[in-house]
Amino acid sequence: MPxxxxxxxxxxxxxxxxxxxxxxxxxxxxxxxxxxxxxxxPSALLSRGLSFNVSDWTVDGYQKILSNPAMIRGFGNAxxxxxxxxxxxxLISICAGYAMADARLRGRTFFMTLFLITLFFGGGxxxxxxxxxxxxxxxxxxxxxxxxxxxxxxxxxxxxxxKGVPHELKEAANxxxxxxxxxxxxxxxxxxxxxxxxxxxxxxxxxxxxxxxAMIYLDNTKLHPLQxxxxxxxxQNQVDPGMIGDQLAMAEMKRLSxxxxxxxxxxxxxPLIIMYPFFQKYFEKGVLxxxxx
Amino acid sequence: xxxxxxxxxxxxxxRSRGIQSGLEYLKKTYLLxxxxxxxxxxxxxxxxxxxxxxxxxxxDFSPIKGIMGSEWVGFKHFDKFLxxxxxxxxxxxxxKLSAFGLFLGFPVPILxxxxxxxxxxxxxxxxxxxxxxxxxxxxVVVIVGMLFIFxxxxxxxxxxxxxxxxxxxxxxxxxxxxxxxxxxxxxxTGAGWASxxxxxxxxxxxxxxxxAASLDxxxxxxxxxxxxxxxxxxxxxxxxxxxxGGIMSIGFEKAYLMQTAMNLPTSEIIPTYVYKxxxxxxxxxxxxAVGLFNSVINVILLxxxxxxxxxxxxxxxLY
Numbered sequence: 001m002p003x004x005x006x007x008x009x010x011x012x013x014x015x016x017x018x019x020x021x022x023x024x025x026x027x028x029x030x031x032x033x034x035x036x037x038x039x040x041x042p043s044a045l046l047s048r049g050l051s052f053n054v055s056d057w058t059v060d061g062y063q064k065i066l067s068n069p070a071m072i073r074g075f076g077n078a079x080x081x082x083x084x085x086x087x088x089x090x091l092i093s094i095c096a097g098y099a100m101a102d103a104r105l106r107g108r109t110f111f112m113t114l115f116l117i118t119l120f121f122g123g124g125x126x127x128x129x130x131x132x133x134x135x136x137x138x139x140x141x142x143x144x145x146x147x148x149x150x151x152x153x154x155x156x157x158x159x160x161x162x163k164g165v166p167h168e169l170k171e172a173a174n175x176x177x178x179x180x181x182x183x184x185x186x187x188x189x190x191x192x193x194x195x196x197x198x199x200x201x202x203x204x205x206x207x208x209x210x211x212x213x214a215m216i217y218l219d220n221t222k223l224h225p226l227q228x229x230x231x232x233x234x235x236q237n238q239v240d241p242g243m244i245g246d247q248l249a250m251a252e253m254k255r256l257s258x259x260x261x262x263x264x265x266x267x268x269x270x271p272l273i274i275m276y277p278f279f280q281k282y283f284e285k286g287v288l289x290x291x292x293x
Numbered sequence: 294x295x296x297x298x299x300x301x302x303x304x305x306x307x308r309s310r311g312i313q314s315g316l317e318y319l320k321k322t323y324l325l326x327x328x329x330x331x332x333x334x335x336x337x338x339x340x341x342x343x344x345x346x347x348x349x350x351x352x353d354f355s356p357i358k359g360i361m362g363s364e365w366v367g368f369k370h371f372d373k374f375l376x377x378x379x380x381x382x383x384x385x386x387x388x389k390l391s392a393f394g395l396f397l398g399f400p401v402p403i404l405x406x407x408x409x410x411x412x413x414x415x416x417x418x419x420x421x422x423x424x425x426x427x428x429x430x431x432x433v434v435v436i437v438g439m440l441f442i443f444x445x446x447x448x449x450x451x452x453x454x455x456x457x458x459x460x461x462x463x464x465x466x467x468x469x470x471x472x473x474x475x476x477x478x479x480x481x482t483g484a485g486w487a488s489x490x491x492x493x494x495x496x497x498x499x500x501x502x503x504x505a506a507s508l509d510x511x512x513x514x515x516x517x518x519x520x521x522x523x524x525x526x527x528x529x530x531x532x533x534x535x536x537x538g539g540i541m542s543i544g545f546e547k548a549y550l551m552q553t554a555m556n557l558p559t560s561e562i563i564p565t566y567v568y569k570x571x572x573x574x575x576x577x578x579x580x581x582a583v584g585l586f587n588s589v590i591n592v593i594l595l596x597x598x599x600x601x602x603x604x605x606x607x608x609x610x611l612y
Contacts, residue, residue, distance in 0.1 A: 009513040016411050024424045030439060033449065096332035099325040118336060120538055121592060123343025124584030126571040131342050147339045150332050180324040209432035212546050216572055227434045234438030235550055261442060265435050272430050280423055287489050
């Protein structure tokens, strides 16, 4: 039986719809602006604002950004770092989560406390930097992968998942003579595809979007991931003159540097934009499992 | 004599059975410890290692002598920080930025969730959520890049400002705007995503409760107040404690990107200061002391907030 709405209720619901529409517009319009602006001639954009007139369109920004070697290299580095980081951190989380979910593991409370403390207390930036440096990891891929490979939330997420795997399944396999290793590798792992997927997705997106570790640990610009290249273009306003061509006048350079920014934003976000609608429900699942239990 | 011999034999038997069962236990469960080992070892090295390394805050660290060999200097670096003219400004900047952020940002996801909960058509609700979550996946570099674009003197926001007042506002340069820009853009980025957990909790409310209440003449606002809000109250408490626990560890990443030479009077916060004196100027010990000071304040705040929320929330704290 549906809820009977009074007149007050109905007007509140209308108001609710208006507010939600405004919230969605507030989120969507800036993003839409960037995408449309990336295809627009900057002078037309400045004088007339966004327009859908074909004569105002250009793909100059994309041409410039895609012919920028730093951008291409950054893109490649970001793929490499994100993929490696996902593999390492998922492996560690799944293994640790599986162990922590098993009631036979003695000292579970102790281990959990050990992990949880790190969520609220840390040594700080400088001691961490000195440690990474003393391990010889500066200017290597390891500096952006290993120090953050253990993620306590991920371990909790994996543990929660494995606690949900029916115990009878493992017992049956045990009766059939399967070893512990076989049970883990042949029975539990294939069942854990959803959690592996969620964790890998989180890890990939997180690494793709991060710049801080790369900034402090990677001095060599050839190793810089996409976000650091973006930072120099978007925030430090360092559009490489070679990218634009020195025969062009200053005004033209300025004009192009604006449009290059829009294009850089779109290009860098493209992988996530494409993935997003498909994976949204998995992200949501991950948050819920991690926080409610 | 015989009696004690017997007990001796028994005791050995028990002991060997104990060892045997211990071995058996290990044989059965060594895999678990093996699987846990990588996480444990990396945590000890990369999380607990730096905690040990933080002792350099009490030493004059020299890279040649190492952490062990450097000389103890007690609270010298803490004194230096606490008595420096920068201290009050930087400390208050940090506290204000995160406290205002917490109090302004905390209610928005709850409001969004309550609003979303009123959308009856599942398809429509899903689509709204799809849009509201999206900014969460935009990198902080791009978010700040967008801020610079939209808030520049010729940017979209200033077009409006110029139309209204005739003059552009230098948003990214003015110290008075930094906090607002930081906090509002944080809400823009994260509020939708943060609402998920409340939306999920509200989905568990029995519709019969709402039916019964509406039959009793309760209007929408009354039902939200007496049915929806009590349902999500425990989650609100946990989210609040976690957020408060991070109050002093407010993101370095965004503040650093948003800093301009002009807005430093409000944008310089402890994490950015630690980075600058430590990694840019190489004053490791002083920088570590400032960082440690920050961590300690953070832990004190966390414990205080947890205690307060527990009191208000009938004993439901985080721990």
